[in-house]
Amino acid sequence: MEKVQTSRSFTVPIGPQHPALKEPEHFLITVDGEIVTKAVVRLGYAHRGVEKATESRNWVQNIYILERICGICSHIHATAYCLGVEKLAGVEVPPRAQAIRVLVAEMERIHSHLLWLGVAAHEAGFDTLFMYSWRDRETIMDLLESLSGNRVNYSVNLLGGVKFDVDDELARLIYDGIDFLEKRTQHYLDVVTSDAMFLQRTRGIGTMTRSQADVLGTVGPTARASNVYRDIRVEAPYGAYGDFPVKIVLDERGDLEARFVVRIKELFESYRVIREILDNLPAGELSTRMPRRIQEGETVSRVEAPRGELFYFIKSNGTDTPERIKVRTPTICNMMSVVKLAVGHQLADVPMIVVGIDPCFSCNDRMTVVDRGQGQRQGWTWEALRRYGIRHYQRLAR
Amino acid sequence: MKPTKNRHPDRLAGLKTWARINSPWVLHFNSGSCNGCDIEILATLTPRYDLERFGIKLQGSPRHADVLLCTGAVTRQARSRLLRIYSQMHEPKFVVAIGSCALSGGVFQGCYNVLGGIEKVIPVDAYVPGCPPRPEAIIDGVVKLLSSLKAPQGGDGTAAHASEMVEKLVVEHEHR
Numbered sequence: 001m002e003k004v005q006t007s008r009s010f011t012v013p014i015g016p017q018h019p020a021l022k023e024p025e026h027f028l029i030t031v032d033g034e035i036v037t038k039a040v041v042r043l044g045y046a047h048r049g050v051e052k053a054t055e056s057r058n059w060v061q062n063i064y065i066l067e068r069i070c071g072i073c074s075h076i077h078a079t080a081y082c083l084g085v086e087k088l089a090g091v092e093v094p095p096r097a098q099a100i101r102v103l104v105a106e107m108e109r110i111h112s113h114l115l116w117l118g119v120a121a122h123e124a125g126f127d128t129l130f131m132y133s134w135r136d137r138e139t140i141m142d143l144l145e146s147l148s149g150n151r152v153n154y155s156v157n158l159l160g161g162v163k164f165d166v167d168d169e170l171a172r173l174i175y176d177g178i179d180f181l182e183k184r185t186q187h188y189l190d191v192v193t194s195d196a197m198f199l200q201r202t203r204g205i206g207t208m209t210r211s212q213a214d215v216l217g218t219v220g221p222t223a224r225a226s227n228v229y230r231d232i233r234v235e236a237p238y239g240a241y242g243d244f245p246v247k248i249v250l251d252e253r254g255d256l257e258a259r260f261v262v263r264i265k266e267l268f269e270s271y272r273v274i275r276e277i278l279d280n281l282p283a284g285e286l287s288t289r290m291p292r293r294i295q296e297g298e299t300v301s302r303v304e305a306p307r308g309e310l311f312y313f314i315k316s317n318g319t320d321t322p323e324r325i326k327v328r329t330p331t332i333c334n335m336m337s338v339v340k341l342a343v344g345h346q347l348a349d350v351p352m353i354v355v356g357i358d359p360c361f362s363c364n365d366r367m368t369v370v371d372r373g374q375g376q377r378q379g380w381t382w383e384a385l386r387r388y389g390i391r392h393y394q395r396l397a398r
Numbered sequence: 399m400k401p402t403k404n405r406h407p408d409r410l411a412g413l414k415t416w417a418r419i420n421s422p423w424v425l426h427f428n429s430g431s432c433n434g435c436d437i438e439i440l441a442t443l444t445p446r447y448d449l450e451r452f453g454i455k456l457q458g459s460p461r462h463a464d465v466l467l468c469t470g471a472v473t474r475q476a477r478s479r480l481l482r483i484y485s486q487m488h489e490p491k492f493v494v495a496i497g498s499c500a501l502s503g504g505v506f507q508g509c510y511n512v513l514g515g516i517e518k519v520i521p522v523d524a525y526v527p528g529c530p531p532r533p534e535a536i537i538d539g540v541v542k543l544l545s546s547l548k549a550p551q552g553g554d555g556t557a558a559h560a561s562e563m564v565e566k567l568v569v570e571h572e573h574r
Contacts, residue, residue, distance in 0.1 A: 046428070046430040046473055046475075046476070047430075047475065048471065048473055048509050049511040052510060053508065053509045056508070064505055065505045068432045068529075070432055071431070071433035071436070071530065074434070115437065134445070134446075135445040138441075138444075141441075150529075151532060152434040152438065153529055153530070
């Protein structure tokens with residue numbers, strides 16, 4: 001790729017699009033030599049107008065469209081929505097349904113974290129880990145499929161309950177799958193904390209202090225890796241988390257390694273919660289009756305998605321369609337930290353810093369648009385940047 | 399330089415088709431999808447499904463790609479990108495629309511920012527329905543497309559042999 005350089009610093013537009021769900025982004029990174037001096041992010045390429053669309057669909061139809069905001073955390077979107085609508089309608093959901101919701105949410109967290117581990121390892125050039133973690137992820141995909149019949153958009157939630165039950169046979173399958181994954185996860189924890197080449201890409205990179213994480217409003221594992229006590233499952237337990245409490249996983253270091261460690265340790269916590277739910281699954285109904293029209297009012301629903309706090313605002317005007325639904329996804333909260341943290345780092349570290357927040361564009365490098373602007377702009381594809389980062393560290397290792 | 403005369407046009411076409419069928423490079427583009435189809439495309443590359451045993455390679459540049467795997471209802475911002483990528487690909491090029499949204503807009507039909515379906519923007523050669531389609535379905539879609547690419551002359555041993563090979567691999571895969 002030819003390089004255009006007219007002054008000491010030049011701007012590198014990356015993207016402009018990474019295949020993604022709600023937040024595909026375009027990064028404009030200004031570098032002085034190797035060092036990033038400024039980073040700008042542009043969001044909104046996959047904006048489909050989901051929030052507006054919810055206003056023309058009824059309460060039940062909306063479960064399905066909101067579930068498809070994100071293919072990775074689909075269940076948690078539907079859960080947030082259903083919890084909010086049930087709160088508005090004043091409906092009490094049976095405990096068994098709440099427990100199954102949490103069970104599926106934790107299974108989804110496992111699939112999402114393993115997916116992220118693979119993608120992040122791929123960005124660092126560690127494709128072996130990518131392949132292994134995705135192979136093991138198929139275990140949890142199989143379990144989700146045997147539970148719900150679909151691998152990705154499970155559609156477990158109903159307004160007022162859940163659709164699918166967990167019987168003894170399925171429970172046994174889940175126990176076995178979890179046992180296998182726990183062993184593998186221990187191995188991954190050893191790898192990301194001991195592999196010298198990998199640590200070179202993660203240790204001390206993209207360090208975010210606790211106060212920075214607080215000020216930037218980061219959420220989820222990104223915040224917890226900077227020792228910020230922020231987890232909706234712990235702070236404001238919803239669903240069955242009151243009966244099956246989760247221990248918060250924190251790390252003090254705030255660098256990329258800490259983000260790997262926090263996410264992997266959260267997997268152990270998920271395994272423990274899943275076992276606990278299966279051991280003590282409350283008996284009873286799966287769903288309860290819901291009115292077709294939801295009484296007037298507005299509410300806020302907060303849940304902990306795999307990437308952090310997911311926030312729903314729901315307003316009803318007493319009809320069978322919502323008046324307004326507002327969604328705030330965790331990636332948008334964490335995106336600012338990327339823009340801040342990239343400054344002062346080498347260009348080679350940018351892919352890892354971006355991936356470190358687990359942005360919901362987990363399939364980021366699967367396409368390329370080379371954007372050649374005028375003057376001192378130079379177009380880089382995500383793939384080129386990733387390779388650049390890997391080569392840079394290979395040179396250092398020599 | 400004097401252009402070399404092509405003495406065996408049929409043979410050459412057969413050879414090209416043979417090469418194309420045995421090693422198609424695919425490009426993945428998300429034109430406003432929810433990520434569901436995209437993670438399933440990625441899953442086809444990983445050890446359980448292992449798309450590469452068919453010689454199919456996922457790579458980054460439209461200029462090197464034979465097949466475009468397209469997911470998602472096309473959003474207004476993504477439209478120009480999709481057209482640009484399609485025009486950057488060399489002939490002959492093929493498009494596979496993956497997932498309900500790519501086929502018709504799916505649940506996002508009627509959203510103000512959604513055009514609805516890849517075929518509204520670029521011609522599509524194969525459709526893989528599902529929300530999202532299973533990795534097996536994606537592999538099947540791509541392989542069916544490849545099987546249909548027999549040499550235009552027909553009866554060319556090489557190309558026919560190649561598509562037979564592909565079909566055989568699919569059968570093997572199904573029996574696994």
